[in-house]
Amino acid sequence: MKLPTGLAIAAGTTFFAALPAWAQDAALQAPAAAAPAATVDKGDTAWMMISTVLVLAMILPGLALFYGGLARAKNMLSVMTQIGAVACLAMLIWVIYGYSLAFGPESALPSKFIAGFGKAFLAGVTPASQAATFTAGVEIPEYVFICFQMTFAAITIALVLGSVVERIKFSAVMLFALVWLTIVYFPIAHMVWATGGWFFDMGALDFAGGTVVHINAGVSALVLAMLIGKRIGYPTERMAPHSLTLTMVGTGLLWVGWFGFNAGSALEANGSAALAMINTFVATASAGLFWMLAERFSGHKGSALGFCSGIIAGLVAVTPAAGNSGPFGAIVLGAVASIVCYFAVTVLKPKLGYDDSLDAFGIHGVGGMVGAIGTAIVYAPSLGGPGAADYDMGAKLGVQLLAVVVTIAWAAIGTTIAFFIAKAVTGGRVSPEVEIEGLDLGEHGERAYNY
Amino acid sequence: MKLPTGLAIAAGTTFFAALPAWAQDAALQAPAAAAPAATVDKGDTAWMMISTVLVLAMILPGLALFYGGLARAKNMLSVMTQIGAVACLAMLIWVIYGYSLAFGPESALPSKFIAGFGKAFLAGVTPASQAATFTAGVEIPEYVFICFQMTFAAITIALVLGSVVERIKFSAVMLFALVWLTIVYFPIAHMVWATGGWFFDMGALDFAGGTVVHINAGVSALVLAMLIGKRIGYPTERMAPHSLTLTMVGTGLLWVGWFGFNAGSALEANGSAALAMINTFVATASAGLFWMLAERFSGHKGSALGFCSGIIAGLVAVTPAAGNSGPFGAIVLGAVASIVCYFAVTVLKPKLGYDDSLDAFGIHGVGGMVGAIGTAIVYAPSLGGPGAADYDMGAKLGVQLLAVVVTIAWAAIGTTIAFFIAKAVTGGRVSPEVEIEGLDLGEHGERAYNY
Amino acid sequence: MKLPTGLAIAAGTTFFAALPAWAQDAALQAPAAAAPAATVDKGDTAWMMISTVLVLAMILPGLALFYGGLARAKNMLSVMTQIGAVACLAMLIWVIYGYSLAFGPESALPSKFIAGFGKAFLAGVTPASQAATFTAGVEIPEYVFICFQMTFAAITIALVLGSVVERIKFSAVMLFALVWLTIVYFPIAHMVWATGGWFFDMGALDFAGGTVVHINAGVSALVLAMLIGKRIGYPTERMAPHSLTLTMVGTGLLWVGWFGFNAGSALEANGSAALAMINTFVATASAGLFWMLAERFSGHKGSALGFCSGIIAGLVAVTPAAGNSGPFGAIVLGAVASIVCYFAVTVLKPKLGYDDSLDAFGIHGVGGMVGAIGTAIVYAPSLGGPGAADYDMGAKLGVQLLAVVVTIAWAAIGTTIAFFIAKAVTGGRVSPEVEIEGLDLGEHGERAYNY
Amino acid sequence: MKLVIAIIKPFKLDDVREALTEVGVAGMTVTEVKGFGRQKGQTEIYRGAEYSTNMVPKIKIEIVCASDVAPRVVEAVQASANTGAIGDGKIFVLDVGQAVRIRTGETDETAL
Amino acid sequence: MKLVIAIIKPFKLDDVREALTEVGVAGMTVTEVKGFGRQKGQTEIYRGAEYSTNMVPKIKIEIVCASDVAPRVVEAVQASANTGAIGDGKIFVLDVGQAVRIRTGETDETAL
Amino acid sequence: MKLVIAIIKPFKLDDVREALTEVGVAGMTVTEVKGFGRQKGQTEIYRGAEYSTNMVPKIKIEIVCASDVAPRVVEAVQASANTGAIGDGKIFVLDVGQAVRIRTGETDETAL
Numbered sequence A, B, C: 001m002k003l004p005t006g007l008a009i010a011a012g013t014t015f016f017a018a019l020p021a022w023a024q025d026a027a028l029q030a031p032a033a034a035a036p037a038a039t040v041d042k043g044d045t046a047w048m049m050i051s052t053v054l055v056l057a058m059i060l061p062g063l064a065l066f067y068g069g070l071a072r073a074k075n076m077l078s079v080m081t082q083i084g085a086v087a088c089l090a091m092l093i094w095v096i097y098g099y100s101l102a103f104g105p106e107s108a109l110p111s112k113f114i115a116g117f118g119k120a121f122l123a124g125v126t127p128a129s130q131a132a133t134f135t136a137g138v139e140i141p142e143y144v145f146i147c148f149q150m151t152f153a154a155i156t157i158a159l160v161l162g163s164v165v166e167r168i169k170f171s172a173v174m175l176f177a178l179v180w181l182t183i184v185y186f187p188i189a190h191m192v193w194a195t196g197g198w199f200f201d202m203g204a205l206d207f208a209g210g211t212v213v214h215i216n217a218g219v220s221a222l223v224l225a226m227l228i229g230k231r232i233g234y235p236t237e238r239m240a241p242h243s244l245t246l247t248m249v250g251t252g253l254l255w256v257g258w259f260g261f262n263a264g265s266a267l268e269a270n271g272s273a274a275l276a277m278i279n280t281f282v283a284t285a286s287a288g289l290f291w292m293l294a295e296r297f298s299g300h301k302g303s304a305l306g307f308c309s310g311i312i313a314g315l316v317a318v319t320p321a322a323g324n325s326g327p328f329g330a331i332v333l334g335a336v337a338s339i340v341c342y343f344a345v346t347v348l349k350p351k352l353g354y355d356d357s358l359d360a361f362g363i364h365g366v367g368g369m370v371g372a373i374g375t376a377i378v379y380a381p382s383l384g385g386p387g388a389a390d391y392d393m394g395a396k397l398g399v400q401l402l403a404v405v406v407t408i409a410w411a412a413i414g415t416t417i418a419f420f421i422a423k424a425v426t427g428g429r430v431s432p433e434v435e436i437e438g439l440d441l442g443e444h445g446e447r448a449y450n451y
Numbered sequence D, E, F: 001m002k003l004v005i006a007i008i009k010p011f012k013l014d015d016v017r018e019a020l021t022e023v024g025v026a027g028m029t030v031t032e033v034k035g036f037g038r039q040k041g042q043t044e045i046y047r048g049a050e051y052s053t054n055m056v057p058k059i060k061i062e063i064v065c066a067s068d069v070a071p072r073v074v075e076a077v078q079a080s081a082n083t084g085a086i087g088d089g090k091i092f093v094l095d096v097g098q099a100v101r102i103r104t105g106e107t108d109e110t111a112l
Ligand SMILES: Nc1ncnc2c1ncn2[C@@H]1O[C@H](COP(=O)(O)OP(=O)(O)O)[C@@H](O)[C@H]1O
Pocket: D007, D034, D035, D036, D037, D038, D039, D056, D058, D085, D086, D087, D088, D089, D090, F026, F027, F028, F029, F030, F062, F063, F064, F065, F101, F102, F103, F112
């Protein structure tokens, strides 16, 4: 049995992901007397509920604005609606079978890769059910855990769309999302976060979902972009972002919401969450400034979009490292991720010639990989990280690399399958007329702006 | 004495609204030993403070953007300022006499309908005062309760304006708000939420204010729209939303903030709040997608505005049901509300010919009624709801219907009175010149956009 | 030793700022038995983490939108990027040496004005470190305290820019920020908030940073505006805000976030935070409406920008008073601040002829002074404030005045030094060509809008 | 052929277009413009900064038509755009030497 | 000199500009306009309110050139803006009496 | 009557309008346009995608005036819009056959 419900298991030890148990904190916060059953602290519950809300804010309006501002005005509503609608779809299938596949009880399926349908339709979950945290004896209401994880599924599929907006059909998006979540997201979430999951058992470090969310979304986005082809006119035609103002607003909201994502991933309101919080501040601040510096060193002006891109790259990179690094490790990680993503987006992409409309791969994929691998480095106590004194960086690097490679392969194959199913049923791509006139009018019958 | 202040009553039993006491939760979370006096848990306080802030975010910027984006550019500032200003006014009169009338001690007034002036100017309230929750022995700081409820009053009056923007005078709005809050909102809030209130004593189910907020606002909006008359040019002239982008942003912020509204209405950070949270996720997700499906089945394109409208309809419908339903009941409720509102807005409204500018009635009024009545259904344990085994759906349906009908009548009469007072003093409606040129220039001397 | 870390000092008494200890609350919430060591309540931790996130939301997107909307379209990205980038810079130097200088251990430096470098690079801070609150025996994770205070430094320097946007170079902004934070912000933060700090020891009342943040930023902004000179074309050319819609959104986000700022400054989720919350609601509501009334009484239309300006003026004025006033004192304070700022901005500024682009001085500086002095008045128990029965208003007024005057002088001198350093290195001001064409193109090579 | 340029009040566009359809004009091109003239713009105030624009939003309609149709076009516009208030706008008529329909290459009056 | 006015589809602007450069036209002025004509606009629906605009976004290009160059300009525009579909637009040619370059005060053909 | 079309730099609008008022021009119509010409636009870069627009924002002013006033109008514009830098713009003068004031029906020079 994986997630204790109703009757929480007293001896519940560290349950999910790859996080040191902050024994010192636990000591401070746990009730002094031996707790015969796991207890729920309302402070944790409050923190996890607000964290969940913050992740929703990352999607709508956050990501919708970040991505939407980068699109052309004629596709604005299409971008926002696709993001909103796949998020809704993800929420529904999450409660129907997604949560069960990722975090449900074992079943006949190979439990290394996936759980079973035992909690389909949230069978057996009540307001009194509890889910474990990383601290023995401390639990949170299971509904809260379900909601928190639900928002992760929702944002991940929304991120993928960044590479194919401005040309993919709304119906194709919906069908793709359904298949992709089922065959790519739920298994990888299980592998990373559930006891018995492959990466989890390997001891891969992924505090808040660098692998599951960012590498996964980024690689899927790249594959999808190559499968669907370039936008008409790319790269010769002017396709400047229609509103960097909105992109900047989206960036701010993403940063704000990301504290729910990263510090919320501690599952408690404790010192681990606090560490994740400070790292999420400074890695991001560093990355924002370093992208602008990279631009200056490349002979260009430091740009607003560069600043925003750096912020996101930093947030992505610090995601797996949030509770697995000291603040100064995080600063370096943010800077490195920013510079690497800068080159991926401005040098690599034009060279390889694929059309990743909004750089979902260039920032989430590449930044995610830098973060996943960098986490093994900044985790070292010698670099201010929380690793134990006998931390073996080489071994951990191997584990991280393996997780990254498997994720890449899984995402690439799953995306290909999902795309061809979506294409077969819906056609996949809008007609050239609709693409030229804009998806807002062609797909939704509306204009974003009527001044 | 109603709201315990200073010295909380130890035996404080379920105090306000219509919510089962989640005995199991209480058992888990209450201190094991017999508590001689009610205690305040800082986790609850934190959750209620952030919930309060979330409801403010629903008003400004949430609703201001949602409504403003739907208006024409020439009226944008007028819409936003009217919303902001009535919210401010509501806050001031709330602390002066509103809180007292709704939640104050009994007085000579008929306490079924209204409390008295005993807490006018928050008499006797100090930082140490406490207010009861639904769990015996658990309380929150009274100032927090006052703030939380204050935001409800503020958003409700703001919602009403949706039907009359683009033509109502700013001064008329302010005077109308003053009278309406006094004779409509405070009494209905008392009836629904305060011990001794009529609906409360009847056992009407209204978790977070479907009756008080949405039916009330929606019906008042309808009456107000009919009293003030149509906009010049309606319905022949093009009156397309000036920025669906902003409406989409507002939608996202409303969804985000609504967790404060719905899950905050549990008054504690517990399993009940968690249930309200998951329901608010899935009902809304379902409603967002079902509106788009309704459009497709009606032979149109699924639209961005449809998605947004569905989201709001779902949020409205799940408001009374938030803690009174299981997740799958909520999904169905969202879908039904979405479809019903779709027809109200696209078929009924044109047929009846009234000009509800931003569909305050079509979505909040209609969605609120679907929610209020549907709550009696999804509450049934057989449908996954939290009702007791011997739940009598027929009886509860009768109670809900009665509450709805009384609210409709009360709102309609009160709105009529408030409007005629406002009209007599201020004239009510702007001149045709101002209406044509736009209320931004005519009423405020500004333009929203100077590119 | 100032901030207890790791091993919290059990006898830790009121540690930082100028706040009465709410003895009654403490009595209710502290564990009944004598606590041998300070404990961390997860409810406090949750509240302080979300408060921190709220303050970030005030900067990006809040202030970026508020200020950006007031600028001309051609400078939009410049405004937003300058705000974002100085905030990032502030975060980085905060963890490097700022936190240490403000809150670190005493050193050879005169500890009345500044702490030392003992906590540079957050030396010795771990996830288990704790920081004191205003209640003996109650602490919060030190990382949370560091993050919370970090956002204060970040927003303060961002506020300063309001007077010089549309003409100051990006590089000058960055260098100015570095020097200004070091020689102005860190010392004043130390003086106001750290034990042993000058104002702190004087007993100056400043709940959430009226002196440190607003007077400081406002005065610095004024001096900076005079040093850098007027914008080309000021005041004859039309320089209307390019999007009051965005300014209104920013206003809403600032209000929302300000609850983290003000109620978060209680450092606990308790009755003091609740009092700060209700005051932040009603002072602001009052100020928003009173600015519009001031416009009406001056013979103009009540305006949307007036409403927004009033909201900010109210928020600024209630900042020092948040936990130091009763709600009705706060209402009066908001009204007075609003009216005074109205005259500062519409009468005084044109008369004196300086070009404070976005009225950083007129609102933050002037509003901050009204708040700082007004706090001494509304603190009086006779006016509903929380002062003791023998409160000596005259004496406190003297203390407040002294703090204000010293802050003004310190800010003015420090700003002058910082500006001349920035000017010497970077040139300070963009060329007239760039200023006319807009800083977005000239400094960043982008346009904010491509419709 | 003639080019008839009409500067009108924005909210009159629908009326004018209908009037033109009635006299048989099938095509026209519309531009958003700002007009200076006798009509005064609104005064705007932003935190005490007062701007009296003198610039009033207007709509410019351009219609190319056969020379003999032009008088009727002018008349139709003048009748339909008229409110009697200052700022109703102007109509100017210019000569057009040649017209081409891009799609077909047809020229002159058959191109309209 | 002639003023050539071309109303074209927006996405054809780059093609037309290139074609004009080839015939030696160095300057032109571009305006975003709305066109009414045979081409029908999209139908938009907002919560049941249906708007069929009839107004289609177009680009207006204005080129002043020497009279003898005008035919080649017209030809170049017609060839490059043509898609064969309704709504490709129109070209109109008017006489210009005088041209001045503001910077130098040069007049007529040297001013272009 | 003449139609004077001036393409100028946006920030020169106020100067030009004042100059025109001095020569007695009471009305004019202003349009935001984009200009191609000798003046090069800024280079913009968005995540490595470089766009050199060649399109520069300009203001087009249209003034209809009596033929004898036209030279003074041209002169006033040329003097006031001049900065001496590339891109200052052009002035074109065309013949106008007829003018009507919509409000009153007055025609020709009294209509201006
Ligand atoms: N001489 C002119 N040349 C070009 N456009 C003009 C001229 N005079 C007026 N207009 C345009 O006509 C509009 C209406 O003119 P105005 O003088 O305000 O009112 P009226 O035409 O009723 O006298 C102006 O806003 C301007 O766009």
